[in-house]
Amino acid sequence: MNTADLGLPVAVPSTALFTDQYELTMLQAALRSGTADRRSVFEVFTRRLPEGRRYGVVGGTGRVLDAVENFRFDETILGFLRERGILDGPTLEWLADYRFRGDIWGYPEGEVYFPGSPVMRIEGTFAEAVVLETVILSILNHDSAVAAAASRMSVAAGDRPLMEMGARRTHELAAVAASRAAYVGGFHTTSDLAAGFRYGIPTVGTSAHAFTLLHDTERDAFTAQVDTLGSGTTLLVDTFDVTEAVRAAVEVAGPELGAVRIDSGDLLLIAHRVRQQLDELGATKTRIVVTSDLDEYAIASLAAAPVDAYGVGTQLVTGSGHPTCSMVYKLVARADSEEPGAPLRPVAKKSMGAKTSLGGRKWAARRPDADGVAEAEVIGTGPVPADLADRQLLVPLVSAGKVVAREPLDAARDRHIAARAALPLSATQLSRGEPVLPTEYV
Incomplete structure (x- = not known):
């Protein structure tokens, strides 16, 4: 589209x-x-x-x-x-x-x-x-490299959704092309609004660490986001202490909290701990989203983790080590x-x-x-x-x-x-x- x-x-x-x-x-x-x-x-x-x-x-x-x-x-x-x-x-x-x-x-x-x-x-x-030589090669070499990386990541992710989040890691026009190629290769959504506008790709995005740091407390930040976007939003929980953040997130949004996002640390270990904590707090349907410089190998290593979706940026838009074909x-x-x-x-x-x-x-x-x-x-x-x-x-x-x-x-x-x-x-x-x-x- x-x-x-x-x-x-x-x-x-x-x-x-x-x-x-x-x-x-x-x-x-x-x-x-x-x-x-x-x-x-x-x-x-x-x-x-x-x-x-x-x-x-x-x-x-x-x-x-x-x-x-x-x-x-x-x-x-x-x-x-x-x-x-x-x-x-x-x-x-x-x-x-x-x-x-x-x-x-x-x-x-x-x-x-x-x-x-x-x-x-x-x-x-x-x-x-x-x-026509240069323009054709420029497009095919770039887009095919991203599509191939996306395909490998899609294989590694299995049935779990993939979000493209690489706009800030490449040229602004290349970012739009990369979003399109990633969608062809198996990604489901993009954070890049230009790609959503140009190609009709579903877009996603909620907040960054800066939003949490803007507020006097993490709870205040969560409250502001939930009041604006609803309890089905995704709250970023690794700005300070993950355990305290998850507790505050569920208290603010209730057990209907849509998802929590983890962007740093030992993702395998933290994902298991967060899943256990969410279940104990009654948020059994709250999803876990992980980001943090993922590639196909990191995604594959999380296959046994209780992760529900992945956000990928740098490695995707640079062809996961092979930026040209x-x-x-x-x-x-x-x-x-x-x-x-x-x-x-x-x-x-x-x-x-x-x-x-x-x-x-x-x-x-x-x-x-x-x-x-x-x-x-x-x-x-x-x-x-x-x-x-x-x-x-x-x-x-x-x-x-x-x-x-x-x-x-x-x-x-x-x-x-x-x-x-x-x-x-x-x-x-x-x-x-x-x-x-x-x-x-x-």
């Missing part, structure tokens, strides 16, 4: 300068050489997953569609490029009419991916496709001339080391075993085998320049849950390991 779904106005700035200068200088040189209109195919993929990860998660597809749609060079942007002397007159004139009129295919948002998976394929003239945007096929019917031929970088890539316009499918569990990511450039024809992963996203794959955010979230469930059970192990599926090229 986004604000368009909610009927709310949103200013949509141009994304044309979310790019590296060499995209535009390549464009200028190609216009001069007469190769700019050659039909070309670019693909986005990663050569490897972050160390120890078993699968990746496609995040940000919906934001890519917005970025492509709003990639426009208005007079202000053209003036900037002109004043800096970055481009010549003919190139600026070409950009003034720029609209992406090609096709984009990709793994749908929320789908899992593996090394070599062509998570997005951009087809059009060289000129119209090359300028190292995705690349490579030309894999191009025509030999500008003739509309000129055939495509594979092209690829051939260099020393690990940066060699495979040329050719690719399809991808996920082969299941006899029990319906995925056993391989199959990628090819020729005809699709008959047994994989209905298991292809790429879907049309943009057709002849028109977005054709807009969907509610919940659809991407549900898709991820289903895709993850179809992987081998070892995919959900938090221990380091190789990708859970091999990549096979045919």
Whole structure:
């Protein structure tokens, strides 16, 4: 869901300068050489997953569609490029009419991916496709990293809700994107109101330690919060003494107190003690929420604790140690001339080391075993085998320049849950390991 779904106005700035200068200088040189209109195919993929990860998660597809749609060079942007002397007159004139009129295919948002998976394929003239490289990579690398971290945390949390609380730990615009990606990966709510406004994600939040310290006593702070938000609110109980705070919280709110939040200390030990105390005070339905620099490993360590929900910030919005997916945007096929019917031929970088890539316009499918569990990511450039024809992963996203794959955010979230469930059970192990599926090229 986004604000368009909610009927709310949103200013949509141009994304044309979310790019590296060499995209535009390549464009200028190609216009001069007469190769700019050659039909070309670019693909986005990663050569490897972050160390120890078993699968990746496609995040940000919906934001890519917005970025492509709003990639426009208005007079202000053209003036900037002109004043800096970055481009010549003919190139600026070409950009003034720029609209992406090609096709984009990709793994749908929320789908899992593996090394070599062509998570997005951009087809059009060289000129119209090359300028999109940086903005597409910027979105997919960031959002997929957060979505993958969120997925691992979701696995660790099981049925317990997850709250995204990382806005203060990253750039203000990245925080909104991170909230969206976390929701795709399995989180339930966000503290970021901009994300709630933009994407319709449920929002949460009550008070911080500063609110308690503002008042003369902790009880006064609890009373003020309950009077304002009701007894179903969440009271923060670790500003001073947790035991005294829990007692005061129940006395102020009654046994209908919604939840208490613990933000420091030995969370496992404190959670057990607080649960026992709440039960003894008759607040048997009061939930326990824990925060405090959690990651998937800390969440997993609390599986046996009487914890009802988790709030996660820093580790989530920074990809839990892997803030990028190292995705690349490579030309894999191009025509030999500008003739509309000129055939495509594979092209690829051939260099020393690990940066060699495979040329050719690719399809991808996920082969299941006899029990319906995925056993391989199959990628090819020729005809699709008959047994994989209905298991292809790429879907049309943009057709002849028109977005054709807009969907509610919940659809991407549900898709991820289903895709993850179809992987081998070892995919959900938090221990380091190789990708859970091999990549096979045919």
